Amino acid sequence: MAEVLKIRLNDTVVGTITNAPYDRNIFAFEDSYLQDPLAPVLSLGYYDVEKNLIATPQQQTTKLPPFFSNLLPEGVLREFVAAKAGVNGKQEFFLLWLLGADLPGAIVVEDANGRALPPKSIEGDRARELPQREVMRFSLAGVQLKFSAAGNSKGLTIPIEGVGGSWIVKLPDQRFKGVPENEFSMMTLAREIGIDAPEFGLVPTKDIAGLPEPWNKESASSFYIKRFDRDKGKRIHIEDFNQIYSQFPHKKYDNYSYTNLAETIWQLMGDKALEEFVRRLIFTALIGNGDMHLKNWSVIYPDGRTPHLSPAYDMVSTISYIPDWRIGLSIAREKDVRKLDRALLTRFINRGRLPEKPVIDIALETSEHFLEIWQQHKKSLTLPVTTIEAIDQRIGEIPLLKEL
Numbered sequence: 001m002a003e004v005l006k007i008r009l010n011d012t013v014v015g016t017i018t019n020a021p022y023d024r025n026i027f028a029f030e031d032s033y034l035q036d037p038l039a040p041v042l043s044l045g046y047y048d049v050e051k052n053l054i055a056t057p058q059q060q061t062t063k064l065p066p067f068f069s070n071l072l073p074e075g076v077l078r079e080f081v082a083a084k085a086g087v088n089g090k091q092e093f094f095l096l097w098l099l100g101a102d103l104p105g106a107i108v109v110e111d112a113n114g115r116a117l118p119p120k121s122i123e124g125d126r127a128r129e130l131p132q133r134e135v136m137r138f139s140l141a142g143v144q145l146k147f148s149a150a151g152n153s154k155g156l157t158i159p160i161e162g163v164g165g166s167w168i169v170k171l172p173d174q175r176f177k178g179v180p181e182n183e184f185s186m187m188t189l190a191r192e193i194g195i196d197a198p199e200f201g202l203v204p205t206k207d208i209a210g211l212p213e214p215w216n217k218e219s220a221s222s223f224y225i226k227r228f229d230r231d232k233g234k235r236i237h238i239e240d241f242n243q244i245y246s247q248f249p250h251k252k253y254d255n256y257s258y259t260n261l262a263e264t265i266w267q268l269m270g271d272k273a274l275e276e277f278v279r280r281l282i283f284t285a286l287i288g289n290g291d292m293h294l295k296n297w298s299v300i301y302p303d304g305r306t307p308h309l310s311p312a313y314d315m316v317s318t319i320s321y322i323p324d325w326r327i328g329l330s331i332a333r334e335k336d337v338r339k340l341d342r343a344l345l346t347r348f349i350n351r352g353r354l355p356e357k358p359v360i361d362i363a364l365e366t367s368e369h370f371l372e373i374w375q376q377h378k379k380s381l382t383l384p385v386t387t388i389e390a391i392d393q394r395i396g397e398i399p400l401l402k403e404l
Helices: 075-085 092-099 124-129 179-192 258-269 271-287 342-352 356-377 385-395
Strands: 003-009 012-020 024-029 058-061 107-111 146-152 155-157 167-170 200-204 221-226 237-240 298-301 326-331 334-336
Touching: 003 092, 012 092, 075 092, 092 107, 167 179, 179 200, 179 221, 179 271, 179 356, 258 271, 258 326, 258 342, 271 326, 271 356, 271 385, 326 342, 342 356, 356 385
Parallel strands: none
Antiparallel strands: 003 012, 003 107, 012 024, 024 058, 146 155, 146 167, 167 221, 200 221, 237 298, 326 334
């Protein structure tokens, strides 16, 4: 018998996902949603170039359609929550069922028959290894190990079953040392140069109440940041640009560029959003963030329908871990920041059909401001000397800074 999940945006019923034989997952909009001209936006990826909602059902095998697949955690976090609940993390329908109570944005997913949890799908020896069915019902997209937390900056708690919370806590990375301190420093610099950023900070990991083993014994610090998709218990809808471009999570570096992002943002959200995008783009290049992919840029819908560029997040200088002159996506077909000069910005403007003066002005202003702030704060940030030296070397090789 087919299983069915109901999809809501807060109180608005959007559609259903049906798990059919052979693990086929079919998403279809509800007629009431299609016929409502004031319905909240699920995703800009479901609209055609004439801004008409695409009503055709979507079907995938084992995976969910791209918008929903992007809601789910990846890597070690997926393995952790799936194993705790005794479900197969590769069967995305059942993972979405498990995590549907606390997804990013305003999405709520419920079993059509009212069952809180999907049936166990881990059998045999693996199932017997689980002492009991311990469930954490939250989802934060991405590969980094992180949890949703409640409380405030003076005291954070991982809620029972992982549901609820207005903060995201990112734990220390087992591969790269000092990532929380790195992100704290980069977000501090971002805020100093005028980038829109939520409240954030560092906290000793051992002081976070309710953190499951083995992470509750971690001695290093964790990074926390305010969730901008939650406000006093209200869910605010968001989506990242990988969802907007209807791509699966593993395609987050593919097919689209910063030029495409700029053009889309300017067309959808206007001059101020474009200026904020350019400010973040230049900052990304200067600090050496090689991981600023499509899932690290998001749109937020404060009124449910009107898109705004979300606050900044996931800003890390990656070059001290993985030395590379390239950034995550291309600017006018160029990723090497040693080629970033006014001529490249002009090609970026022309390819994206962008207004020239505001883009050039913001790029130069951000570059100049960054140099001032970096010299003032680099020695007081929670950064090792190797990271400071890597950023110093980088900014010394970027032609745009020499043109100031």
